[in-house]
Amino acid sequence: MKIEGIPGHPLNNGSLCPRGQSALQLLYHPHRLAYPVLNKGARGNGSLQRMTHEEAVGLLAEKIGDLVRRRQTHRLVIVSGSHSDTDELILRRFCDSVGTPNYIKIESLGRRSRSMAMGLSQGIFKPPSIDWSNCNFVMLFGSEPGTSDISPMWLLRGFGELRQGRAGRRAKIVHVSTHFSPFSSKVDDWIKIKPGTYGALALGIAHIIISEEKYDADFIEHFTLGFEEFKEVDGTLRPGFKEHVLNNYEPAKVSSITGVPEEVIIRLADEFSSNRPAVAYGGDGPASYSNAVSELVAIHSLNALIGSIDVPGGVLIQRDPPLRMPERVSNNSLFTHNLSQPPVDDSIRSSNLPVYMAGSNLPMRLSDSSPYPVEVLVLVDYDPLEEAPGPNYWREAFKQIPFVVSFCNFSDESSRICDLVIPPGTFLERWDGKSVDSSVGFPVWGLSRPVLETPLDGMDPSSFFMKLAKSMGHQIAGAFPWQSIEELLKEIAMDLNPSPGQVNPWDEIAAKGYWSQSPYRFGRQREVYQTRGNRFNFFMYSMEAAASHLRSAGYANLDKTGTDLAQSAFLPNHNSAEFENWDNRELFFLELFGTTLSGHGRHFSLEGLRELQELDLNKSWGLWLLINPRTASKLNLSNNEIVWVESNHGKLSARVKKVEGISEDSVGMIFGQDKGTEHSDTLSNSAMSLVGENISPLGGGLCWGTTKVRIYRA
Amino acid sequence: MTRWGMVIDLDRCSGCQACVVACRQENNIPVVGREQAAMGRAIFWMQIIEEREGGHNEGRTRYLPRPCMHCDNPPCVKVCPVGATYRNPEGLVGQIYARCIGCRYCTAACPYTARYFNWYEPSWEPPREKSLNPDVYVRPKGVVEKCSFCVHRIRKAQRKAKDENREIEDGEVIPACAETCPSKAIHFGDLDDPDSEVSKLAGSRRAFRLEEFLGTDPKVIYLREGEWSE
Numbered sequence: 012m013k014i015e016g017i018p019g020h021p022l023n024n025g026s027l028c029p030r031g032q033s034a035l036q037l038l039y040h041p042h043r044l045a046y047p048v049l050n051k052g053a054r055g056n057g058s059l060q061r062m063t064h065e066e067a068v069g070l071l072a073e074k075i076g077d078l079v080r081r082r083q084t085h086r087l088v089i090v091s092g093s094h095s096d097t098d099e100l101i102l103r104r105f106c107d108s109v110g111t112p113n114y115i116k117i118e119s120l121g122r123r124s125r126s127m128a129m130g131l132s133q134g135i136f137k138p139p140s141i142d143w144s145n146c147n148f149v150m151l152f153g154s155e156p157g158t159s160d161i162s163p164m165w166l167l168r169g170f171g172e173l174r175q176g177r178a179g180r181r182a183k184i185v186h187v188s189t190h191f192s193p194f195s196s197k198v199d200d201w202i203k204i205k206p207g208t209y210g211a212l213a214l215g216i217a218h219i220i221i222s223e224e225k226y227d228a229d230f231i232e233h234f235t236l237g238f239e240e241f242k243e244v245d246g247t248l249r250p251g252f253k254e255h256v257l258n259n260y261e262p263a264k265v266s267s268i269t270g271v272p273e274e275v276i277i278r279l280a281d282e283f284s285s286n287r288p289a290v291a292y293g294g295d296g297p298a299s300y301s302n303a304v305s306e307l308v309a310i311h312s313l314n315a316l317i318g319s320i321d322v323p324g325g326v327l328i329q330r331d332p333p334l335r336m337p338e339r340v341s342n343n344s345l346f347t348h349n350l351s352q353p354p355v356d357d358s359i360r361s362s363n364l365p366v367y368m369a370g371s372n373l374p375m376r377l378s379d380s381s382p383y384p385v386e387v388l389v390l391v392d393y394d395p396l397e398e399a400p401g402p403n404y405w406r407e408a409f410k411q412i413p414f415v416v417s418f419c420n421f422s423d424e425s426s427r428i429c430d431l432v433i434p435p436g437t438f439l440e441r442w443d444g445k446s447v448d449s450s451v452g453f454p455v456w457g458l459s460r461p462v463l464e465t466p467l468d469g470m471d472p473s474s475f476f477m478k479l480a481k482s483m484g485h486q487i488a489g490a491f492p493w494q495s496i497e498e499l500l501k502e503i504a505m506d507l508n509p510s511p512g513q514v515n516p517w518d519e520i521a522a523k524g525y526w527s528q529s530p531y532r533f534g535r536q537r538e539v540y541q542t543r544g545n546r547f548n549f550f551m552y553s554m555e556a557a558a559s560h561l562r563s564a565g566y567a568n569l570d571k572t573g574t575d576l577a578q579s580a581f582l583p584n585h586n587s588a589e590f591e592n593w594d595n596r597e598l599f600f601l602e603l604f605g606t607t608l609s610g611h612g613r614h615f616s617l618e619g620l621r622e623l624q625e626l627d628l629n630k631s632w633g634l635w636l637l638i639n640p641r642t643a644s645k646l647n648l649s650n651n652e653i654v655w656v657e658s659n660h661g662k663l664s665a666r667v668k669k670v671e672g673i674s675e676d677s678v679g680m681i682f683g684q685d686k687g688t689e690h691s692d693t694l695s696n697s698a699m700s701l702v703g704e705n706i707s708p709l710g711g712g713l714c715w716g717t718t719k720v721r722i723y724r725a
Numbered sequence: 726m727t728r729w730g731m732v733i734d735l736d737r738c739s740g741c742q743a744c745v746v747a748c749r750q751e752n753n754i755p756v757v758g759r760e761q762a763a764m765g766r767a768i769f770w771m772q773i774i775e776e777r778e779g780g781h782n783e784g785r786t787r788y789l790p791r792p793c794m795h796c797d798n799p800p801c802v803k804v805c806p807v808g809a810t811y812r813n814p815e816g817l818v819g820q821i822y823a824r825c826i827g828c829r830y831c832t833a834a835c836p837y838t839a840r841y842f843n844w845y846e847p848s849w850e851p852p853r854e855k856s857l858n859p860d861v862y863v864r865p866k867g868v869v870e871k872c873s874f875c876v877h878r879i880r881k882a883q884r885k886a887k888d889e890n891r892e893i894e895d896g897e898v899i900p901a902c903a904e905t906c907p908s909k910a911i912h913f914g915d916l917d918d919p920d921s922e923v924s925k926l927a928g929s930r931r932a933f934r935l936e937e938f939l940g941t942d943p944k945v946i947y948l949r950e951g952e953w954s955e
Contacts, residue, residue, distance in 0.1 A: 012855065012856060013750075013751075013858065014750075015904065015905075016905070023907075025904065026743070026904070026905050026906060026907045026909070027743060027747070027905045027907070028741060028743050028907055029741060029742050029743045029745070029746040031743075032743055032746040032747045032750055032905055033746055033750075035750060035856040036853075036856065038856070039852045039853050039854075039855050039856045040853070041850040041851060041852065041853060156739060156741075157739060157740075157741045163741070163907070164907050167739050167741055167743075167907035167908050168907050168908060168909070170737070170739045170908050171737040171739070171907070171908025171909050171910060172908075174734075174736045174737050174908075174951070175734055175736050175737050175951070181736075181951050181952075193740050193786065193788060194739065194740070196786040196787070196788070197738075197739055197740060197788070197950075607739075607740070607741040607742055607743075608742060618756045618758070619746065619749060619750075619756055620746070622756050622757065622758075622762055622767050623742055623745055623746070624772075624773070626740055626742075626773060626775070626788060629775065631762050631767065632759040632762055632763070633759070
């Protein structure tokens with residue numbers, strides 16, 4: 012067995028990133044669970060009873076069937092961290108057909124804020140795609156290609172293309188970040204910035220471009236709205252981006268906010284505007300703070316300023332393949348009542364507003380039985396005790412819920428205290444169909460199929476829930492008319508055009524592994540800007556609508572800017588990021604970041620990856636605290652020494668590694684380091700346990716960069 | 726005669742370590758674990774090594790993927806007392822595991838630290854053995870091992886070309902590290918063929934070799950990072 016990329020595939024073209032290369036270690040891991048296990052007795056201490064998958068289906072059918080009989084199905088909550096599009100379809104459909112509003116999708120860190128920034132300005136709620144191979148100048152704001160939740164393959168390929176992909180043209184790469192990472196040493200220009208101030212730098216650059224009239228006037232006139240002040244039909248005066256930026260973001264002020272010298276801001280503006288096509292791209296850095304969405308909007312506004320949207324070498328939108336998705340379950344009378352219940356995470360989900368608001372903390376609400384007690388909690392590929400902020404709230408929540416199920420391949424922190432654990436198998440043992448994430452722009456649909464027979468074949472979450480639905484009576488079973496996931500995927504792929512000379516799209520896709528329709532189509536304004544006037548909205552109408560919606564729903568602050576929002580709040584802005592214990596100078600900013608090996612840490616338990624040296628550290632294995640040598644000497648700490656890292660939310664021990672690239676007022680940790688190592692019930696070794704559940708109100712993304720920590724010798 | 730060589734474009738390399746993982750997977754390199762790794766006993770036929778110029782914040786840290794250099798004048802061959810390591814006519818520096826007595830002279834002599842000693846009998850907890858590559862030997866305890874330029878892939882391509890009664894084509898042999906590299910930084914081919922991609926790249930004014938002054942004549946050629954204004 013060997014895993015390789017597919018030559019000619021639009022994303023990987025035969026290559027793989029380190030995590031993809033490691034997937035065999037997952038498949039043949041000796042500690043993988045081979046069958047479902049029922050915990051008989053006290054959770055964590057009871058005797059474990061082996062079950063078949065059929066018995067597990069039967070047990071869950073019994074639990075959910077009981078809720079159906081009592082018309083309490085809203086007390087079923089499914090929290091899914093699965094990356095599978097098919098799981099998303101089936102689990103959501105299962106919740107709809109059973110009658111619970113509580114399908115909760117855990118998205119990758121930063122994704123929601125990045126999508127929201129594109130949504131507010133362009134009406135496309137997806138992170139941006141970039142045409143790397145035609146780009147001449149790239150400003151990466153807190154973004155590193157190997158660590159993003161967006162396909163690292165696409166970003167790493169782009170990196171190679173930018174550098175030596177075209178004879179005689181080598182793009183310049185600028186990396187703006189709070190700490191100097193190995194990637195910083197690979198770029199042409201590294202700019203150090205203070206935490207939470209990326210948007211201010213972007214608007215400072217915009218100030219120079221506007222004042223020196225280096226913007227693309229033609230693009231501004233035809234493709235944007237709100238650059239100049241304007242009047243609505245009813246006479247309402249709307250402020251313009253131009254005046255707003257000229258009045259509020261002069262370089263001297265921006266320099267004092269960001270710590271970036273004025274001459275650097277001027278140089279960046281000059282290079283960015285005179286080396287087109289150029290692109291400004293915001294990543295994990297800005298997405299980690301409480302002002303995430305407004306910072307990312309400010310960064311993206313630079314692209315509009317120089318006309319780098321929907322042009323070769325600029326920002327593209329990711330188009331979806333024309334899939335024939337099954338119609339949504341029409342609510343049957345039996346469950347209408349349950350569907351009308353408020354979702355347990357208190358989120359506002361509106362189809363016509365860019366608002367997703369997890370108003371308060373999900374685990375706290377689960378543990379408080381608010382707004383109603385939850386009776387069955389199903390976790391799919393999600394280990395909140397390891398991956399979520401505030402794991403202790405989750406421990407409490409588990410205690411309040413009578414029946415907790417976890418779909419996971421390894422005994423993890425959460426599954427150790429669950430009632431039923433079901434191994435779903437790996438992506439190599441299942442059918443799945445997936446549209447590519449924001450990357451190449453043109454539509455690509457990938458098909459994965461079982462590559463070997465294992466006992467877990469066909470027991471992935473999609474197949475499991477389809478079987479479960481079919482066992483639960485005709486009303487629920489009726490929503491799942493397919494005999495298998497393969498049959499469902501065939502139906503979904505029905506409208507994908509076969510290549511010239513081919514007749515049947517399915518046979519071609521099954522043989523090739525993917526479907527795509529290149530090249531990217533430029534110049535379709537209505538598709539690229541799904542906003543008011545089909546233009547890039549400097550003045551963000553949808554943000555205004557979201558603000559009023561949130562205010563009426565009782566949420567006062569938008570990105571914590573204040574209750575009384577001025578009109579200028581709906582233009583790209585820099586709002587100060589909020590940090591816990593901001594004033595306490597004895598505490599350090601906790602910078603949590605990913606590497607190409609760790610990603611966001613979700614699958615970092617594989618020994619083959621943990622044995623590799625992190626380039627930041629020159630260390631393998633273990634949990635490390637990156638600290639500036641001068642800070643270490645002030646605290647009298649030496650390399651390899653064990654220290655406590657403590658925040659308002661938890662503490663853990665780590666070994667000291669002095670690293671020059673970390674600022675003196677910060678310390679750094681890598682996502683997921685030491686994941687999978689067993690530890691005590693009350694202490695976690697997940698750096699995420701130090702983070703508070705700070706949610707960005709606009710967008711609802713987790714702000715994992717707002718925590719400050721104390722360091723002391725263990 | 727073919728003279729196999731590799732060109733690594735540091736301007737394309739992002740330091741992602743996909744080459745390191747692919748190499749370990751391809752060549753059946755065991756995981757030694759936390760304690761042994763801390764003692765420096767983890768094995769990397771391909772490894773990213775760090776070279777610093779100036780301070781961390783002001784200067785540049787250069788990350789170099791480091792396979793075996795397959796030197797044309799290999800110091801490791803000269804010190805081997807039993808002839809277990811040798812340079813073949815294609816320029817590959819090979820290792821005969823059955824002949825190796827584990828004295829580690831070669832490990833000490835290699836200026837590139839490309840050689841590793843097997844401290845333990847390699848073992849794979851079931852079912853990990855299923856992920857082993859059947860084309861590559863598993864090395865026993867007590868011998869030295871290193872990057873082979875994926876010689877099993879070279880032989881496979883040569884056999885195929887012979888069966889089809891033709892010469893091997895440029896780009897037909899792709900080692901695991903080059904195959905997986907997302908940013909296409911690693912190139913492999915015949916340095917004696919003036920038309921091969923590696924020959925052309927080796928002639929770049931960005932080209933350099935590691936520790937050239939030692940006279941080892943390495944066949945891994947690096948292309949230094951370019952300048953924006955170039």
